[in-house]
Amino acid sequence: MGVRRAGRRRWLRWTAGLGALALVTGVLAVLVWNGVVWPNRFLVGGYEVRGVDVSSYQGEIDWPVLAAQDLDFAFLKATEGSSHVDERFAANWDGARSTDLVVGAYHFLSFESPGERQAAHVVSQVPADAGTLPPVVDVEYYGEFLTDPPSRDELRGILDPLLADLEAHYGAPPIIYTTQELRSSYLGDDYDRYPLWIRSVALTPDLPRERWEFWQYSDRDHLDGYVGEEEHIDMNVFDGSLGDLDALTLP
Structure with missing residues (x-):
């Protein structure tokens, strides 16, 4: 017993x-x-320059309120593919430019239309204003391509003319935003001449710091100043000083 x-x-x-x-x-x-606890927040303390990226999902943004929360830069979604324009881009561009933030726009790459047409679409929407960051090309899987991604040659066949036409128009190499997986599988070191914005929201990037300029470290933060269907906001850091960030902007 x-x-x-x-x-x-x-x-x-x-x-x-x-x-x-x-x-x-x-x-x-x-x-x-819910973003209350986020491991990467403890790992970005050494970076002095930080910013957000937003789209219409954040809804209407009070840019002076948002900018006052220890932010230095903001990327705004502008376009997607060869025809879509983010419904909040024009308002966000004007609002963000009215603050002290360094502002840039990003384009979501489509695997379904030629790079030349996508570049023309970006040029038609994103001003080449002095003091703004070069346009960003967001390269990531979406929709059916999550399970059936394009081949390496198919992706590069779209990306290469897009990058070339944007650089010719804006006078600076575009920034590439991508995931670590996609960079490793599709881009490698062949695109190192372009500034890299790497997404790594769980841990620090597995690339050396000298290989990237921007790091998206969180997609679960909360800040004041916006009211949209998405309650969270993406947070980023820049690996350099404010002077280094200004050196990336268009002349």
Whole structure:
């Protein structure tokens, strides 16, 4: 009987321990999902220059309020493919430019239209204003391409003329935004002449710091100054000083 009682006590302790672990794990998962806890926030303390990227999902933005929260730059979604324009781009461009933020626009690359047509679309929407950052080309999987991605040659066949035409118009190499997986699989070192904006929201980038300029370290932050269907906002740092950031802008 004593042996059975001891075994039952061990089983109860083990069950209680598992229950406590599950509770802690569940609470932590909720805190991470809601952006209350985010590991990368502890890893970006050494970076002095930080900023946001936004789209119509953040809705109407009060740019003076947003900019006053220790921000230095902002990337705004402008275009996608060869015809789509973000509905908030014009308002965001004017609003962000009215602050002290260094402002840039980004284009979401489509795998379904030629790079030349996409470049012409960007040029038609994004001003080549002095003091703004070169346009960004956002290269990532989407939709059906998440499971059936294009080949390396297909992607480069769209990306290369897009980058070339944008550089010719804006007079500076465009910035490439991408994930670590896609850079490794599709781009490699062949595009190192273009400033790199790397997405790595779980851990630090697995590339040396000298290989990237911008790091998107969180997609679960909360700031004041916007009201949209997306309550979170993406946070980024720049690996350099404000002077270095200004040196990237268009003349």
